[in-house]
Every structure is written in C-alpha cells, then in structure tokens.
Amino acid sequence: MLGIRSKTQVQGPALEAARRLLTLGCFCIGTNQVDLKSANAHGVPVFNAPFSNTRSVAEMILAEIVVLARKIGDCSRDLHQGIWTKAAVGCYEVRGKTLGVIGYGHIGRQIGVMAEMIGMQVVFYDIAPRLPMGNNRAMKSMAELLAASDFVTLHVPETRETANMIDAPELAQMKKGSYLLNASRGSVVVIPALAAAVKSGHLAGAAIDVYPEEPAANGPGFESELRGLPNVVLTPHVGGSTAEAQEAIGREVATALIRFVNQGATTGAVNFPQVELPALEGRETHRILNVHRNVPGVLRDITRIVSDLNANIEAQSLSTDPDIGYLVMDLGRDVADEVQKAIAALPTNIRTRILF
Numbered sequence: 001m002l003g004i005r006s007k008t009q010v011q012g013p014a015l016e017a018a019r020r021l022l023t024l025g026c027f028c029i030g031t032n033q034v035d036l037k038s039a040n041a042h043g044v045p046v047f048n049a050p051f052s053n054t055r056s057v058a059e060m061i062l063a064e065i066v067v068l069a070r071k072i073g074d075c076s077r078d079l080h081q082g083i084w085t086k087a088a089v090g091c092y093e094v095r096g097k098t099l100g101v102i103g104y105g106h107i108g109r110q111i112g113v114m115a116e117m118i119g120m121q122v123v124f125y126d127i128a129p130r131l132p133m134g135n136n137r138a139m140k141s142m143a144e145l146l147a148a149s150d151f152v153t154l155h156v157p158e159t160r161e162t163a164n165m166i167d168a169p170e171l172a173q174m175k176k177g178s179y180l181l182n183a184s185r186g187s188v189v190v191i192p193a194l195a196a197a198v199k200s201g202h203l204a205g206a207a208i209d210v211y212p213e214e215p216a217a218n219g220p221g222f223e224s225e226l227r228g229l230p231n232v233v234l235t236p237h238v239g240g241s242t243a244e245a246q247e248a249i250g251r252e253v254a255t256a257l258i259r260f261v262n263q264g265a266t267t268g269a270v271n272f273p274q275v276e277l278p279a280l281e282g283r284e285t286h287r288i289l290n291v292h293r294n295v296p297g298v299l300r301d302i303t304r305i306v307s308d309l310n311a312n313i314e315a316q317s318l319s320t321d322p323d324i325g326y327l328v329m330d331l332g333r334d335v336a337d338e339v340q341k342a343i344a345a346l347p348t349n350i351r352t353r354i355l356f
C-alpha cells in the first residue's frame with residue numbers, strides 16, 4: 001500500500017514499476033497528483049477523503065456570515081493599526097436574513113442546517129434535485145436565488161458549467177447591500193467583477209477563501225484586486241484546514257485501504273469499479289478478487305473455469321468501467337486456490353488475489 005499527501009506525484013512509470021502495489025491512498029482531498037488512468041489500468045484502486053472537512057468549511061462560512069454583517073474584519077484591522085472606529089452604521093444581526101446556498105451538496109446542506117439555528121431563512125439552488133433539510137427551500141433558478149438572498153454562499157464543484165459562474169451580470173442580480181461568500185473553487189467567481197461590485201457599493205462585503213491563482217508556498221507576494229477593499233474578508237484557502245479534518249482524513253483513507261486489502265471493497269475509490277461484499281464469514285469460504293480488461297468473453301471464461309472445477313459460488317459481485325472489470329467471488333475453500341490460478345492465467349487478467 002502507498003499513502004501520499006497532495007504534493008507527491010505518482011505517475012505512470014512509478015505505477016508501472018510498482019508491481020506489488022495493491023492500492024494507493026491520497027491522505028487529502030484532491031487526487032490530481034496521481035495518474036488515475038494508469039492506476040486503473042494496473043488494477044490499483046485510489047482512495048481519498050473528499051468529505052472529511054465538510055464540517056470545517058461549513059463552520060467557517062457560518063462564522064463569516066456574522067463577521068461580514070458586523071464588519072468585524074475591518075474593525076479588527078483598524079484596531080491593529082491603532083484606530084478606534086465605533087459605529088453601528090451598516091451593521092446588522094443575521095437573524096431573519098435570507099441565506100442563498102448555491103450547490104446544495106455535503107457542505108451546502110450542513111450550512112443550510114446550521115444557518116437556520118441562528119434564525120436565518122435558507123434557500124438553495126442545485127442542478128440536481130436535492131431533498132431540503134429542515135425548513136430550507138429550493139429555488140427554481142440561480143437568478144431567483146440571487147434576487148432573494150441577503151447572503152449568497154457558493155458550494156459547487158469546479159466544472160465547465162461553474163467556471164466564471166458569478167460574473168458581473170450575476171452580481172447585478174444580487175440585492176443591493178448583500179454579501180457574497182466563496183469557499184468552493186477559485187474559478188467560480190470573476191474577481192475583477194466582484195471587486196467592482198464592492199467598490200461601487202452594490203455589495204456590502206465578501207468573504208473569499210479560494211482564488212483563480214493561489215501561491216504554491218506560504219509567504220508574502222499574494223496579489224488580488226480584492227486586497228484593501230472594505231469589508232472583504234480574505235483567507236488563504238483554509239476552509240477545510242482544521243485538526244479535526246486532518247484526523248478525519250487519516251481515519252477515512254486508512255479505513256478504505258484496510259477494507260480493500262482485507263475485504264476487496266472498492267466503495268469510494270476515485271478510479272475504480274465499485275464493489276462491496278460483506279466481510280468473509282467463516283473459514284470455509286475464500287474470496288477471489290479479479291481485475292480484468294473489460295473485453296467480451298471474460299465472464300464466459302471465468303464461468304467455465306468455475307464450472308469445470310465444480311466450484312460453488314456463494315456470493316459474487318461484478319462492476320465495470322469502460323476499461324476494466326472488477327469481480328469479487330466467494331467460493332468454497334477446497335477449490336478456491338485452483339480457481340484463482342486458472343483465472344490469473346487468462347490473457348485478460350490484470351490482477352487476481354485471494355483472501356481467506
């Protein structure tokens with residue numbers, strides 16, 4: 001097994017050479033650092049921890065909603081510079097205000113639930129039908145959500161559709177005096193348009209955690225049109241950066257690796273057909289795990305092997321993607337060894353192992 005973090009590259013030649021590698025765990029969220037296609041072709045499932053920091057992001061957004069409504073960022077900056085500015089103008093409670101959540105997935109839903117607890121009304125927009133949590137309400141379109149919300153928070157993935165999704169026309173559809181929060185991906189908001197909307201006073205503030213271009217290392221030199229603007233809270237992509245999230249990443253990825261090695265389960269793998277069979281019960285059963293090239297005739301060959309050896313299949317599950325198939329089969333222990341050897345000898349075989 002190999003465990004890596006986000007900066008370690010594992011590309012085709014490494015996977016080619018790693019003949020005994022069973023599985024690869026990315027102890028982080030993204031998996032761009034791995035050649036997933038090559039890992040797939042070599043029968044190596046890759047696991048990550050996509051939802052381990054959901055709560056951390058949701059809590060930060062919730063805090064920032066209050067921070068924006070009270071201009072706490074500016075108050076703190078002023079006082080650090082020795083300037084006392086006590087004022088109530090442009091400061092509000094968030095109770096009774098409307099929060100619009102765009103992208104009602106894991107993070108969006110968490111925020112929807114928590115925002116209601118502090119008295120906000122929550123509307124959401126998602127391209128997929130989503131069950132509303134609590135009293136959250138679905139909006140028919142993004143335009144409807146933008147027009148209805150005092151705060152708009154973005155929780156969409158980075159896709160072709162979400163690139164530049166919030167540009168000048170969308171900002172213009174937002175209420176005068178409303179706020180924008182983005183802790184999703186830097187490609188979603190057009191920063192110059194946002195800066196213009198804040199400067200003109202159309203938006204009363206913004207909280208931004210992600211940027212179109214982010215520095216590769218800590219240190220000075222961060223540039224953005226948003227720097228120095230009033231009531232704009234800037235954070236360096238720390239939405240998911242908490243001790244709890246780090247611990248959850250460790251636990252989730254390690255659990256996935258162990259479940260694959262001990263049971264053959266691939267649920268949650270980012271590059272692999274998903275198969276889940278319950279853990280082996282009793283010593284009389286052995287489990288064969290076979291990864292094969294997804295070409296016609298493989299199952300016929302495997303079925304013939306099983307029937308020629310008079311083996312009784314106790315449980316079986318097959319899942320495929322365009323390139324490979326993953327077959328998990330529980331058999332009586334008396335024939336399992338022979339079945340495994342025969343399957344491993346097929347020309348379509350990529351990897352076959354046995355559990356007992």
Ligand code: NAI
Nearest residue numbers: 103104105106107126127128155156157161183184239240
């Ligand atoms: P998720 O996959 O659970 O939810 C995303 C939702 O967005 C889905 O319901 C999907 O249907 C919806 N969606 C997709 N395209 C859409 C569109 N064009 N319009 C409206 N809705 C759309 O993802 P999750 O875990 O909630 O994460 C959301 C975002 O947060 C991701 O971009 C992720 O990269 C980012 N993130 C940022 C972190 C940070 O440190 N700032 C940490 C963790 C995640």
